[in-house]
Amino acid sequence: MNGYTKPQPITKKFFTPGVIIISTVALIGFAVLLARYIFGLGAITNLSNQYPWGIWIGLDVALGVALAAGGFTTAALGHIMHREKFHAIIRPALLTALLGYTFVALSVATDLGRWYYIWHPLIFWNGNSALFEVGMCVMIYLAVLYIEFLPIVCERFIGRINLPGILHLLNKPLDKLLRILDRALDKTMFIFIIAGVVLSCLHQSSLGTLMVIAGPKMHPLWQTPVLPLLFLLSAISVGFPMVIFESMISSKSFGLKPEMDILTDLARMVGPILFIYLAFKIGDMVIRRSFVYLYEINTASVMFTIELVVGVIVPLRMFLSPKVVKSPAGIFIASCLVIFGVFMNRLNNFIVAYNPPYSFHPYIPSLGEIAVTIGFIAMEVLLYRAAVMIFPVIELPNGAAPKTKYAIKGVK
Amino acid sequence: MSKQSRRDFLKTTAIATTAITGLASKKTKAEGRGVYLPDKAMGVLVDTTVCIGCRRCEWACKTAHDMPTPPLENYDDRTVYENMRRPDYTSYTVVNEYENDDTGKFPIDVKVQCMHCNQPACVSACIVGAFSKLENGAVVWDESKCIGCRYCMVACPFQIPAFEYQKAIQPRITKCDFCSARQAEGKLPACVEICPVEALTFGKREDLIQVAKEKMRLYPGRYVDHIYGEFEVGGTSWMYLASQDFSKLAFPKLQRDPAPGVSESIQHGLFAYFVPPIALYALLGGVMWLNKNKKSESEEEQL
Ligand code: SF4
Numbered sequence: 001m002n003g004y005t006k007p008q009p010i011t012k013k014f015f016t017p018g019v020i021i022i023s024t025v026a027l028i029g030f031a032v033l034l035a036r037y038i039f040g041l042g043a044i045t046n047l048s049n050q051y052p053w054g055i056w057i058g059l060d061v062a063l064g065v066a067l068a069a070g071g072f073t074t075a076a077l078g079h080i081m082h083r084e085k086f087h088a089i090i091r092p093a094l095l096t097a098l099l100g101y102t103f104v105a106l107s108v109a110t111d112l113g114r115w116y117y118i119w120h121p122l123i124f125w126n127g128n129s130a131l132f133e134v135g136m137c138v139m140i141y142l143a144v145l146y147i148e149f150l151p152i153v154c155e156r157f158i159g160r161i162n163l164p165g166i167l168h169l170l171n172k173p174l175d176k177l178l179r180i181l182d183r184a185l186d187k188t189m190f191i192f193i194i195a196g197v198v199l200s201c202l203h204q205s206s207l208g209t210l211m212v213i214a215g216p217k218m219h220p221l222w223q224t225p226v227l228p229l230l231f232l233l234s235a236i237s238v239g240f241p242m243v244i245f246e247s248m249i250s251s252k253s254f255g256l257k258p259e260m261d262i263l264t265d266l267a268r269m270v271g272p273i274l275f276i277y278l279a280f281k282i283g284d285m286v287i288r289r290s291f292v293y294l295y296e297i298n299t300a301s302v303m304f305t306i307e308l309v310v311g312v313i314v315p316l317r318m319f320l321s322p323k324v325v326k327s328p329a330g331i332f333i334a335s336c337l338v339i340f341g342v343f344m345n346r347l348n349n350f351i352v353a354y355n356p357p358y359s360f361h362p363y364i365p366s367l368g369e370i371a372v373t374i375g376f377i378a379m380e381v382l383l384y385r386a387a388v389m390i391f392p393v394i395e396l397p398n399g400a401a402p403k404t405k406y407a408i409k410g411v412k
Numbered sequence: 413m414s415k416q417s418r419r420d421f422l423k424t425t426a427i428a429t430t431a432i433t434g435l436a437s438k439k440t441k442a443e444g445r446g447v448y449l450p451d452k453a454m455g456v457l458v459d460t461t462v463c464i465g466c467r468r469c470e471w472a473c474k475t476a477h478d479m480p481t482p483p484l485e486n487y488d489d490r491t492v493y494e495n496m497r498r499p500d501y502t503s504y505t506v507v508n509e510y511e512n513d514d515t516g517k518f519p520i521d522v523k524v525q526c527m528h529c530n531q532p533a534c535v536s537a538c539i540v541g542a543f544s545k546l547e548n549g550a551v552v553w554d555e556s557k558c559i560g561c562r563y564c565m566v567a568c569p570f571q572i573p574a575f576e577y578q579k580a581i582q583p584r585i586t587k588c589d590f591c592s593a594r595q596a597e598g599k600l601p602a603c604v605e606i607c608p609v610e611a612l613t614f615g616k617r618e619d620l621i622q623v624a625k626e627k628m629r630l631y632p633g634r635y636v637d638h639i640y641g642e643f644e645v646g647g648t649s650w651m652y653l654a655s656q657d658f659s660k661l662a663f664p665k666l667q668r669d670p671a672p673g674v675s676e677s678i679q680h681g682l683f684a685y686f687v688p689p690i691a692l693y694a695l696l697g698g699v700m701w702l703n704k705n706k707k708s709e710s711e712e713e714q715l
């Protein structure tokens with residue numbers, strides 16, 4: 001369709017000047033990470049008894065999960081609504097989600113005081129805890145994402161396994177294994193795809209429930225019993241913008257033309273979703289009469305206004321304009337704004353809104369915390385680049401090769 | 413075919429609706445690990461009008477828990493009152509001093525420790541259920557389960573649980589355990605036992621409320637008409653009397669609803685017997701199936 005062929009590995013040099021800079025950032029992050037594991041949380045972070053959660057939870061985890069929403073929203077669109085046009089974006093979105101959640105898990109481990117007990121929720125259950133639910137769902141969903149990615153691995157390696165030396169004895173059995181796996185997955189994939197969407201809806205919303213129990217410690221502009229719904233809606237609304245954003249960046253970095261015909265159609269769907277989110281956000285504010293807190297100017301009210309105006313209303317207007325959704329620059333900027341809006345929202349919910357009764361000085365993330373957060377992003381970018389070079393993820397425009405889909409049968 | 417699926421759809425919608433109604437009806441019930449047992453729950457009544465700020469309770473608490481402490485004489489130093497302190501891993505309880513509204517009167521000293529809530533937020537929040545509420549009302553932490561996520565600290569309305577940030581391995585959540593070990597041996601909590609002026613009264617929580625009311629009746633004008641902890645967040649084991657408004661003594665202003673209430677009803681609503689997730693699954697499966705059939709001309713497209 002549209003002159004795009006089936007996805008294939010990108011053949012380009014891995015290292016470019018940009019990549020080297022990103023690698024440096026990743027290395028710094030890694031060094032700080034090491035220090036955190038050796039010397040403990042206190043040595044690296046500005047966390048305290050007053051502010052037990054900082055940007056590692058607010059951004060790395062909560063924002064990370066939200067921004068990985070492209071995975072389940074495109075799966076829902078492509079597989080469940082069965083809109084074939086969008087199959088081209090499913091794989092990149094899946095890969096992003098997979099890497100995103102992997103790093104969410106790493107961030108959680110980094111933030112846990114006793115990271116080596118990260119498996120405890122599997123055996124010690126507390127169904128009352130929103131965090132327990134988030135933890136379980138994220139764990140299962142991560143597994144589901146890897147399963148969803150397996151066919152791509154099969155596609156890449158079936159008939160092409162070529163281990164060196166004595167290991168070549170394994171070539172045949174491994175190939176057979178992959179073929180069996182591929183066939184089994186082909187039949188059952190729909191189970192995982194639906195499960196992925198359900199799990200996503202569950203934990204995206206439960207992430208919102210997390211802060212509900214903080215009660216009056218949270219600023220009333222954000223503290224509301226409908227937080228789970230707001231979190232779910234904002235995650236859904238950031239799904240497609242995130243796909244647009246990444247698709248345009250990776251097109252640029254691999255010297256491809258942006259797939260505007262697909263992206264425009266995606267962009268058209270963002271407007272209505274964003275509108276629903278905005279409606280709930282404002283409706284909630286009106287019902288709880290929390291808008292009174294906007295009459296005075298302070299950090300909370302300013303942050304809330306920026307979040308709502310720059311991050312929701314402006315991009316909503318842009319996505320509703322027929323001209324903007326057709327222009328690459330237009331949808332890119334609008335997508336960036338939505339992402340910014342969700343960034344602000346998670347930052348506000350987890351950090352700005354959190355006002356403990358006894359705080360001696362406000363929480364400002366330490367350089368170490370920031371280095372790890374940025375380092376994780378850098379590692380993710382590098383892994384993404386490596387992955388699209390190894391696996392068939394991105395569709396390349398080269399004429400009339402016949403279209404195959406998701407599950408490929410055997411070798412060509 | 414489409415009739416069949418419409419019926420399925422209606423069925424799942426019906427289930428989803430029941431689940432939502434379930435959410436509404438669960439509103440007030442907040443159960444945790446171990447529940448509040450009125451006839452067994454013990455408590456402490458702190459009379460801040462009696463407390464002299466000698467900080468012997470701090471010393472006794474540390475000694476009872478084998479924590480390092482300066483010798484008892486050092487506790488006479490009153491300069492510590494210049495800054496507000498909070499419980500942390502070095503002490504499970506601290507005494508703070510506040511100006512008295514009634515100028516000329518002695519400043520007011522307030523001992524702070526875990527309130528041992530009747531419906532504790534920490535118990536509800538903990539991801540692995542490391543906190544539990546015992547029959548005698550004590551809320552205790554299980555070292556072997558905790559993963560150090562610090563969600564309990566986010567949840568506690570009194571900002572009590574503290575964390576050992578300086579430790580890389582086995583950092584603990586620290587807080588007053590109501591001297592559970594001593595109570596099990598039939599002893600008084602260490603702080604209650606040592607208090608030289610009987611500012612702390614240990615007893616059944618229900619009785620303590622009567623004691624507090626009796627005090628208010630016997631000494632009119634001595635206390636504000638408020639037993640802090642009688643109703644706050646659904647009631648706490650530790651309760652306070654004071655001569656001036658509690659907000660001036662740095663007590664958080666809290667509602668009567670138990671802290672975990674809203675969060676737990678959302679949680680249980682989303683997960684009522686796994687019905688909503690399963691309903692969603694069925695719904696999506698139906699949609700997927702319909703859409704696929706609609707486009708069955710373009711075969712080879714099975715997932
Ligand atoms: S005061 Fe805090 S730590 Fe103590 S029982 Fe209540 S919620 Fe838990």
Ligand code: SF4
Binds near residue numbers: 562
């Ligand atoms: S830090 Fe420990 S006790 Fe607190 S919520 Fe996490 S696992 Fe539970």
Ligand code: SF4
Binds near residue numbers: 504588589601603604
């Ligand atoms: S009850 Fe025990 S643990 Fe709690 S403050 Fe008193 S002495 Fe310390």
